[in-house]
Amino acid sequence: MDFMCITVYYNGYAQNCVLFSAELRQGQLNLATADTNSIVMSFKNKSIQASTVFSTMNETVYAIWNTTAGSNSLASYSGYGQGNFYPSETPSSVFDNISNSSYSSYGVCNYSTWDLSCGKNTGFYITFKNGPYLLRAFRICAGHFRAARDPLTITIEGSNLAGAALTLGTSWTLIYNGSTGLTTVPGRSMCGELQTTENSLWFSSYRLLVTAKRSVDTCVEYSEVNFLT
Numbered sequence: 001m002d003f004m005c006i007t008v009y010y011n012g013y014a015q016n017c018v019l020f021s022a023e024l025r026q027g028q029l030n031l032a033t034a035d036t037n038s039i040v041m042s043f044k045n046k047s048i049q050a051s052t053v054f055s056t057m058n059e060t061v062y063a064i065w066n067t068t069a070g071s072n073s074l075a076s077y078s079g080y081g082q083g084n085f086y087p088s089e090t091p092s093s094v095f096d097n098i099s100n101s102s103y104s105s106y107g108v109c110n111y112s113t114w115d116l117s118c119g120k121n122t123g124f125y126i127t128f129k130n131g132p133y134l135l136r137a138f139r140i141c142a143g144h145f146r147a148a149r150d151p152l153t154i155t156i157e158g159s160n161l162a163g164a165a166l167t168l169g170t171s172w173t174l175i176y177n178g179s180t181g182l183t184t185v186p187g188r189s190m191c192g193e194l195q196t197t198e199n200s201l202w203f204s205s206y207r208l209l210v211t212a213k214r215s216v217d218t219c220v221e222y223s224e225v226n227f228l229t
Contacts, residue, residue: 051137051228057129061091062166065107065122067209069155069177071169076122080111086219089143091124094225099189102143104221105210111218119149119220123209127162131204137228140180141191143221150182151210151220158203172207175199180222185214189223 063076065083078087085091089104109118135158142150157172165171176199181192206227213220 054128054133054227054229055130056095059095059126059129061095061124061126063091063103063105063122063124064207064209065105067121067123068211069157069174069209070172073125073167073169073207075167076105080106082106082108082110084110085122086111089221094124094222095126097224099141099223100144102145102221102223104143104145104149104219106219109218114216114218116213116216118216118218119151119210119213121209121211122220123154123207125166125205125207127166127205132160132202133204133227133229134202135175135197135199135206135227135229137194137196138176139191139194139224139226139228140182140222141224141226142182142186142188143223144189145221146217147185147188148213148215148217149219149221150185150214151180151212151222152182152214153178153210153212154180155209155211156197157207157209158199158201159205159207160203162205166205166207173201173203175201175203177211182214191224191226194228 063085064073065076067073076083076085078085084106086104089102091103093101093103105119105122107119107122109115156176157174159166159171161171176197179195181195186192210220
């Protein structure tokens, strides 16, 4: 995803940039994209420097389950049982810039088990070829199926190690523990609110783990993760 304009400072008049226009009408800030490939990210009562999304170069995204922040990870594989992710909804989907593709992970459950815990403590890790990056904000997009599967809280960790060392909990530094920005139910495949971090450390590898989802279902599901620097 290439951003030509990420932030506009609104001063009371309609402001225009390459990707969107903004207009204040009866106390409501209205945003409109300039083309179908554009996305507008807005946030209330916060300020953030102009940001860009971490660039990807077909990196491998490793699925994991039964993992918590600071602990060793277990690899997750394609399938329909415990410890699996749905075969056609793989972890690489979160970086493919395709809103109707998703990553769905069962965690301790399987395709026929419905529970609030299904999908908890699952996630992924990735090493960015163009890293290291400073993670200052992120945005997560809902999956295309049921809202019950939306992740509500996550942890994000960073590391400057690579390879097998990334399966060890001691390789990771916790940099975020909180909301995904999906507290308010979005439309399917729609993105949540931009979330900022207090992080000041640069890392090449990042690990994201889901700690809670919205409601009872067989898995947790999300379509995109945008890390911003």
